[in-house]
Amino acid sequence: MTSRYVLLDRDGVINYDSDEFIKSPEEWIPISGSLEAIALLNDNGYKVVVISNQSGVARGLFDLATLEQIHEKMRQKVAERQGEIEAVYFCPHGPDDNCRCRKPKAGLLEQFAAEYRVDLINLPFVGDSWRDIEAARVVGARPMLVKTGKGQRTLAAHPDINIPVFESLYDAAKFIVTEK
Template sequence: MPQTPPRFVILDRDGVINLDSDQFIKSPDEWIPIAGSLEAIAAMNQAGYRVVVASNQSGIGRGLFEMSALNAMHEKMYKALANLGGRVDAVFFCPHTAADACDCRKPKPGMLEQISERFGVELKGVPVVGDSLRDLEAGVAVGCTPHLVRTGKGQKTLDKGGLPPGTRIHDDLRAFSRWLTIGEGAQRPPAS
């Protein structure tokens, strides 16, 4: 029997999974999940989706926090998810500032290309969920379908306009998860 290709979802972190701050999220104490976001990830997992995070973390490059703090934030997220029966398969992040001119800082697609390579999957049609234009642009550059959540900077992003064609709008990650697992998104064949 042929194996079904894995179904993936790529999420931004700050403003999608956890509360965002213009002063950066610098410690586990500042990492606070948005209501329903962790349950949304668990629901996606239970529906057969692998969830991967792709996040710009220029606070490292700016010297605002160390790698140990970022690891502690992600450990907090992993434990909270595990308590709900959920998981994130991997967190990819860019530690650079815009001045570094790297290939991995969104809106450039390098981080998503790394995800494709690491997991051996084609990202065409894979949902990418973010709260900023750069999240969506990075995804569209590798063939992902763009989804904007209104949480974090999402409402400002929506008000500003200029979203990639075909962008779907969701109130929050919980609404996206429902769309994906039991709504209209569940009606489409899995991305290969």
């Protein structure tokens, strides 16, 4: 059986977001139900991959070693709920760096697809921001929006959005596993 994947943004989807950035493992706090959502996806045969802009690195707010510690805490907390994150792809660049990997550009998704030999067409990508939706659309993935994080702001700015919208990652995960 070929592996099925679900792509998730990190801040605002899995953990609480902050306009001041998540700069340390202590600041990384999971949103209620998000860890269980990842375990639910895993239990139903989905591998979870995180696709995340992390411009705090370019801004000098934290370094790559600290970012890895944050991701290690995330993996550990998911594992405590019998879940697993297959991989984490992140863009360390700032908005003005003109890189190919910063969402809404498709670089991170293309890198994942190449490394895992995965077709991105209709692959669920759950995010909370317009740039997540745009990145998913560029590669033909299936964007889904959660109201956590920046989700409410995204909905207010794009009231005619025509994609599935969920209260939380857990609600999105329940939808994904029932639509086989």
